Amino acid sequence: MKRRVTLKDIARETGVHVSTVSRALDPVTRKAITAEVAEKIQAAAERLGYRPNRIAAGLRTNRTMTVGVMIPDITNVIFPPILRGIESVLEPLGYASIIVNTDGEKERESRLVNVLRDRGVDGIIHAAATRDDPMVARAAEDGMPIVTLNRRVEDGAIPFVINDEQSGICQMLRHLMELGHRSIAHIAGPQDLSTGQLRLAAFRDAMAETKLACDERLIATATHFDESEGARCVEQLLASGLRFTAVLCANDRLALGAIERLHEKGLNCPADVSVSGFNDMPFLNLIRPRLTTIHIEQHGAGQAAARLLVQLLNDAETDRLPTETVLPVRLVVRESTGPAPAP
């Protein structure tokens, strides 16, 4: 285990001062050095196998070239593509990211924000923001660049990237109506998550725009975005005794659970009941019936958030940045929706 090569070693080797070496090796300051000297220094650096010590540089410059990424849970399939999107922007610029999972717990969220701050991250991409976390607010106040993803923040000071939930719900509802559905139920997501909330609100709005009455009893609210809640909610809808020919779900997993339970109850999808999802998560093409859903650009959302953060990191005038980025979504028609059955 040999000691690593430092600027001092190169300085000794080439007979110049460390500051000269430092300047010669930084492309920005290199122009201040005689070409001949700079080349000699670069050659020596190469020969000795010099690798800059980012820690030391970070101490001096107060930049670590590291960003924190907060997500609810990496095992949730919608997040890995987001992370790859983030990485695709950040890695070429020399940034690395530290990823943390909040598991949707506020206590963990608060703690992890501080973990990231302690590590001196230059900024944070927050894809797991709860409505109001004091530590996040504090970090933002203290000047930490933050971008939230998938979660809208009321505050207004923090720029965010979201998908066009409203448009997605609207497109899906139109699709169902074009298929002849008039009695449409909704399985809403958890109302403490902004996606659940936004999609429910969008559903109500979209229903209001149609001439159809929106029967509140045809809305069931899940406590989690998972299959078992989808199953429970569809069962609740059935138990209400009200007729419905389609269920618009706030998320793919809810939809899958609902289809499963309907099947158990002897109802076929889409022949008897059409069911739609939201997110277009990976692997849907392997599950039968293939789910009609709203496609979201996960990768693109990650990229957008990362680009936004990079701007925050570089530009002094953060005022002129968009605080709100809304990404387009797209209806993907597959097999789980079909013509409404005759009454």
Added chain:
Amino acid sequence: MKRRVTLKDIARETGVHVSTVSRALDPVTRKAITAEVAEKIQAAAERLGYRPNRIAAGLRTNRTMTVGVMIPDITNVIFPPILRGIESVLEPLGYASIIVNTDGEKERESRLVNVLRDRGVDGIIHAAATRDDPMVARAAEDGMPIVTLNRRVEDGAIPFVINDEQSGICQMLRHLMELGHRSIAHIAGPQDLSTGQLRLAAFRDAMAETKLACDERLIATATHFDESEGARCVEQLLASGLRFTAVLCANDRLALGAIERLHEKGLNCPADVSVSGFNDMPFLNLIRPRLTTIHIEQHGAGQAAARLLVQLLNDAETDRLPTETVLPVRLVVRESTGPAPAP
């Protein structure tokens, strides 16, 4: 944006020297300080909201409390649980991890090893090791603690954690034979990945132990671990004209692709052909027929690798650590395997 609180601030506040503050705040060295003084210092630290600067500490101590984690691709569903396993061990100990994706490219792998080294990670968990990467070997030689995961390294110097592939293949083969299958095909994984290689070797060994002849023509080799290759391989097997009643696949995705293609060809699984997977990846319970597979402790493997790395990081006598950790696997019988059809 106010300046952050440093040891110096606390020293000024309490009227002692920074070194005393440093000692009072470190639980290990605290015993060298008068209780009364230490309490005063802690109170001041608390009051001022002191947060230690890890960068500065890292520069001095040469430890960043950061580890690098290399995986092929985070969007592959088997990796997120591994990462959570790693996190569950590392995070409580104060470590953070930097995750990088190699995409299975050797060039990226080499580059990313250096990225991690430049960032001064204390160690690396390498779940994407190719057979012989010079940069990885160099890092190990230079004293970088490394543990590999899921990939065996011939070298011998680097400890590794793997699953008991051999046992898994063996259990599956026994299961198929108990169901009456005698003509068993194998869809092997890519032979440039150690899992593909190991599982194929295990299949040959296991077949040899039975009295059945292992017909090499009933082995198809995939170029990637994905559904389309599973489909292609099963088609190749069918095209051979040889009879087989079961296909043991090296991986779940190959199995899913194979089932799909069989179905397209009018062959039912498991009635006509039994198909088995390997890995027990998430979401299998949603896909019909539910796949019989070998369950791997992804989370446990991550934990094991992390624990091993932590030992390397702390203990001086690294000699006495196990260089080889083999984790047990478990047969999970579901619906894709059934009794062999009558000839």
Added chain:
DNA sequence: AGCTGTCGTGCAATCGATTGCGTGGAGCTT
């Protein structure tokens, strides 16, 4: 020739925490 301006390089402080060593004083022994 002398003056000014420019350019290349060196000097030294700095970032914040850690740590080996030195020192002064308290407390104990004889």
Added chain:
DNA sequence: AAGCTCCACGCAATCGATTGCACGACAGCT
């Protein structure tokens, strides 16, 4: 009471890179 030990704390160097400032040399101008 003198001398000794030991302990708590201070001092200062250190980790490696960055950067404002100063200085010296040389060129260009009058």
